[in-house]
Amino acid sequence: MTTFPLSLSANWLSDIQTDDLTPTEQEWLFEPHSLTAKLKSKATSFSVKVLSEQAFNLSHEQQQLLGCKTSSALNREVLLLCDNNPMVYAQSWLPNNQTHNSLHNMGERPLGDVIFQQPELVRQNIEITRFDSKHSLQNLVTQLNLPTQTLLGRRSVFSLNDYQFLVAEVFLPGAYLYS
Numbered sequence: 001m002t003t004f005p006l007s008l009s010a011n012w013l014s015d016i017q018t019d020d021l022t023p024t025e026q027e028w029l030f031e032p033h034s035l036t037a038k039l040k041s042k043a044t045s046f047s048v049k050v051l052s053e054q055a056f057n058l059s060h061e062q063q064q065l066l067g068c069k070t071s072s073a074l075n076r077e078v079l080l081l082c083d084n085n086p087m088v089y090a091q092s093w094l095p096n097n098q099t100h101n102s103l104h105n106m107g108e109r110p111l112g113d114v115i116f117q118q119p120e121l122v123r124q125n126i127e128i129t130r131f132d133s134k135h136s137l138q139n140l141v142t143q144l145n146l147p148t149q150t151l152l153g154r155r156s157v158f159s160l161n162d163y164q165f166l167v168a169e170v171f172l173p174g175a176y177l178y179s
């Protein structure tokens with residue numbers, strides 16, 4: 001039985017040694033625009049499977065990352081699928097805010113299709129990490145019948161005017177980034 005939210009506890013680095021990454025890994029990890037759009041450009045069909053969407057308090061680290069006084073947030077966890085193959089596990093943290101609940105209850109619409117349409121969107125720096133074969137994330141990989149392997153992930157804080165939210169993405173085995 002999977003308990004959400006999944007832990008993405010890791011050593012997130014904003015200055016990872018890029019010479020440890022292949023050009024393809026760098027291309028995907030540092031993609032500044034919508035990952036949804038990039039995946040759609042590679043696939044015949046694209047879909048979002050919502051794994052969990054729930055009210056959940058931000059951790060102290062997340063509150064610091066977001067400069068957020070409140071801890072209450074909406075946690076959203078999805079799979080992004082290309083041609084019905086799960087490519088990315090994404091976890092977003094949307095602080096509760098009277099003015100910005102437009103990103104709540106997105107259902108199977110990808111966040112990226114909404115936020116990248118907004119000219120005021122600002123993406124702060126992208127942090128990268130690796131999840132080794134012992135990380136608890138591998139339970140999801142096994143449930144998806146995918147092979148255990150070291151996984152690459154990225155996360156960044158986005159701002160829409162004075163509203164900050166956190167998006168993390170983990171590239172699953174078989175993702176284009178590993179090709």
Ligand SMILES: C=C(O[C@@H]1C=C(C(=O)O)C=C[C@H]1O)C(=O)O
Nearest residue numbers: 034035036078090109110111112
């Ligand atoms: C932020 C984006 O939205 C994508 C879609 C998400 C969702 O629907 O929950 C979450 C993270 C992203 O992979 C993007 O396309 O870059």
